[in-house]
Amino acid sequence: MAQNVLGSDFEPGAILHSYKKSFNGFVVKLTEDEAETLAEMDNVVSVFPNTKHYPSTTKSWDVIGLPQNSKRLSLESDIIVGVFDSGIWPKSKSFSDEGFGPPPKKWKGSCHNFTCNNKIIGARYFNIEGSYSKKDIKDPTDVNGHGTHCSSTVAGNVVNSVSLQGYASGTARGGVPSARVAMYKVCWETGCDQAGILAAFDEAIHDGVDVISVSLGSTQVVVVPYFRNGIDIGSFHAMKRGIFTSNSANNLGPNILTMTNFAPWLLSVAASTFGRKFVTKVQLGNGAIYEGATINTFDLKRKMFPIIFARDIPNIAGGFNSSQSRLCSKDSVDKQGVKGKIVLCEGFVSASDVGFFSGAVGIIFGDTYPQDSPFIFALPTTLLSLWNFREIQYYMKSTRNPTATIFKSEEVEDSLSPYIASFSSRGPNPITLNTLKPDIAAPGVNVLAAWTPLDPISEFEEDNRKLPYQILSGTSMACPHAAGAAAYVKSFHPNWSPAMIKSALMTTATPMSSDINAEAEFAYGAGLINPVKATNPGLVYDISEADYAEFLCGEGYTSKELRVLTQDKSNCKGKDNEKAVYSLNLPSFALYVNGTFFGYVYHRTVTNVGSAKSSYKARVISPPLLEIEVKPDVLSFTSIGQKKSFSLTIEGRTNVEVMSSTLIWDDGNHQVRSPIVVYGGDGS
Template identity: 70%
Template sequence: MISLRLSLLFTLIFTLIINQTYSKKDRKTYIVYMGDHPKGMDSTSLPSLHMTMAQKVLGSDFEAKAILHSYKKSFNGFVIKLTEEEAERMAEMDCVVSVFPNKKHQLHTTRSWDFIGVSKQIQRTSLESDIIVGVIDTGVWPESKSFSDEGFGPPPSKWKGSCHNFTCNNKIIGAKYINIEGDYGKDDIVSPRDAQGHGSHTASTIAGNLVKSASLEGFASGTARGGVPSARIAIYKACWLKIGCPEAETLAAFDEAIADGVDIISISTGFNNIEFFPYFQSAYDIGSFHAMKRGILTSNSANNLGPRFSSMTTYPPWILSVAASTIDRRFLTKVQLGNGVVFDGVSINTFDLKNKMFPLIYAGDVPNTAGGYNSSTSRFCIDHTVDKHLVKGKIVLCDKIVSPGDIGVLSGAAGILVGATDAKDGQTTYALPAAFISLRNFKLAHSYMISSRNSTATIFRSDEDNDSQTPFIVSFSSRGPNPITPNTLKPDVAAPGVNILAAWSPLYPISTFEGDKRAVHYNIESGTSMACPHAAAAAAYVKSFHPNWSPAMIKSALMTTATPMSPTLNPEAEFAYGAGQINPIKAVNPGLVYDISEADYVTFLCGEGYTDKMLRILTKDHSRCSKHAKQEAVYDLNLPSFALYVNVSSFSRVYHRTVTNVGSKTSSYKAKVVSPSLLDIQVKPNVLSFTSIGQKKSFSVIIEGSINADILSASLVWDDGTFHVRTPIVVYGDREVITWST
């Protein structure tokens, strides 16, 4: 009896040991995301909060080292090892947004394509090699491996283009340059060859070949590739080092590209200032309208003038306007003060200071008085405002975000630390060691500098990191609403535009500083300029499956299949991200599309105040405006989005739309509306039944209600059980409209 009891006891102990051991072995690394910092709680207190949460979940198994890392600078969360059951319990806590495994990903230079689901193994058609993308930019560096024509056959027979002062191949099948007044700078190259890097970057993002072991000095090492690597590229150099991208050159580039027979146009340029013009008073409106008439969709960057509302500068409904979103790659740059304090900054710092400490100085204390500047300007480190002799060999504190070109005057400095209101947007490269740091850490560094006669600091080479908060729209990306036509939604979609590595011209340094001697063949860039070619490639991918689709159908497919984004991370909601982040795979089979003809746009322009005479000049036909068109045109334009501007407390508006069946031959779609309680949205009829491909069905959307917020977001989804055709709905009230130039 005694031996039986001992046996049972030993069995129980053994089982407990085995279970505990198994439990520990079964633990995996999880990320616990908790949104923004709790109100009233200092970020330094967050680790103790994380410890408390871990204790509640792990109980007696808790150890201090269980918390692997605390996120406390720009958002709230932590990394911890948990079993699946413990992760479920953690996710049930009120303060937790999500808990998810820390998946191991292989770093790719074009991580952006994997991030939105476009893997190397996705389905492609043989027609992809017949797709020609026209890139209006700074030219191209043809020697880049991204543009090799190995394995390519001759250009498609439809191609009418040529190459000017440039040797093309079967990848780059067209190359022209436009400088109407012959105004060249000393470093400009009088050919389509890229002297700046921007054009090579955008072109390779669209259609670059697969290039192994590409990186920026070791960062983002992997295989570079474009979204449609089998497609052809036609280059139109309209941008120059000396004169920028004049409208005349831009419009000429449109003219050439349309005539040459491109299928898609990508143009990552725009106005430098926030200015509003009626339609057809810019090269973008005109060029893209005529491209549309010839069946060519134009993808255009939304601009980098955000985050203000109405900061976009091109907004016609026939253009695809693209906002810049983040991917799950970011770069952190550690900063250490002489007193031992260490904190993370943001930048892409390729320099290594070998842990050497340098004197710390504040730019506001060393103005360039000989140049007539004082501390009120020098503290921002603006070009020529700082005494370069006094900052030589020192790390300089600058009061706010500066552009790369602003800090050329600090080339004698050991480095700079910039106080940033939104450090997440500081992921760029400088001509010297640099880091964007939070305002709190900036004050910390400044206080230390004041309190110590021999204050020092150092900046470490950047580390790559995974950003669990993605995707969100970066603050520099321009926002809607449309200032000219408030009842249309802009931007249309979002696409990756941060930390994108692609081909580069070795003639141009990594940074914009003239003295930077680092020559590279691949560079990491951020901007809506990088988002635009992603959307252009997605459009080209859809076109390769549906060569006869109109520009509006392709645009509709990209919008209605876009992945919804978080209004919590983007308080401007649809005015930040439009319909959401592009999903090229889904866009190939959208189920239904909203098509728009040239005649529909003409009717729309009637509603915008264009006279019969103006329209006849534009269309060269007998276009006339009806009374109904003038009153209702904007609400009846067949866009895959709904926007309603109201300046009254209650409202009622009717929209008319028509969808074309491109999904299943026989299908029945039911309308599903998601909306806030303040809105009453009705769809009539609420069921659309189709019996053939290409069949069209019309419906009405009635939006009624009241508004007590800046923006009310809703959506309409046509669902047949297979396809989910989502259309955003936005109702908004008065917003500040910016009308000045800077």
């Protein structure tokens, strides 16, 4: 066969390997054209490139240093993760209770109109207004899939041999597979209202959860003071009870100042890539091939089809003109005109809106939409850069019968990973300029996790691909990764406060590169999460409720307002409120400068959780324009739990938008790393 393809160029060395024992095949070096020729021969089942596979599924937990064989403590089964989302699909293998004992004795929760088990130990739903759509189910069952996906990412069981129709195949698992899940359904077809979210916090705190995962945020940038939304309020009360809250940074990036939840007592999580990438190619009748971004499971077998401009087939009867149909907005294109054709759209519509292409073979979108978050559609589709899109337009104008085909997607390695996805919202904190947000990054692109069979993977009703596992991208996927990491740390340190866990996650994070992420720490915070290292951070920055109260005094809250919130005798009088933000014991430092000269002093206290007798030396990595001094620069400890304070002074002269520095406390075994960001100019 190889000789028939290669002809006189054939050399025996071209055959790299032959399969002879269990099946018949061989490995040979071929060009793409030669491979196509071989594929058309009789008795050839398939010809495919030798792409790489990896022993993973979401593989995200492996990439961030939490492999399946990581050390586990029996206490993990007593950890309860509360997920606020669209519900949960209880029949998924990810939530089987085989091998689980009864719920922890501390659990006070319940299940409403829902059959729980020893894995899903709680399930409630909240719809304060009582308005439902036809698709909604009035119980904690997940119709949407989002809540199931997030729940299995944080605490799903170990499930072998899963994939999305062959993509991302491997073993599915959450960060804490032995932990219990409590679902608080707050999201419906019309959205997730603040009242329901706050009700969920109320119940979850009472029920006895240890960690809360909230992959929710507004659809537009709206800056409101602290305690003007349910997540701020609920997470503050959770913090008071020792409950950790992880919250998605939102999907409104890549511009700065696009975060919508930024309270310092919760963990704000950005979405990072972690190596997996999907590409979907388009081939034109002239042989040109362009690479786009979607997850296309359909195989057109490289058959060519006529290609047509959407702008040339407006749905005139429906009241649409060509300026509307070119964007492929809903119902704007004539259904008869698309039959048997590939449609070229000058814009982008969400995956759930492609149903109006009745009879179309496929769709090619061209847009500046992020290429790092591929969508899944109900028919062959790809999303190209505007440059490639224009080249296709030129080809169509230059030939009488333009044709094209859309290939099945390929799963490839992203050599630039990890980097922050373009959709991930960026800081800084618009309310408190001298605090860093987001806090940390976690995998949030192309994550495979459990799904509900009640919703097709394209989320379009006529799509019959209703599968048990789904690939999604978003900070919604990053948030449960961070929640799972927090639960993992808590299983080793059940008495640590939320601030201690947050500190451990941040100071042990893997640094990320500003060469790839221009917004630097405002894109990735302290860096990429590393759960195993976080169990042994050496030092932690703890924050009490009283510390947050003092911080809020500095933010302009009155004693009366604080007393209502804290339900104690908090008082703002007699305190240096202007400097309160510089004393909030965060494991990060941020400074907004509104001029060229500056000098500020930060006060911090660290708690020894490493070796009883240890000595830490301060090391500062800083650009020449900054002078950063730490006093004292050596901290010596003689016992676990001992506290030591220090000051960090930042002085300089600059008009650079963002400057990044690092403080590292090093005892030879632990490197306690804190990001330092000075910004101004357009960074404001």
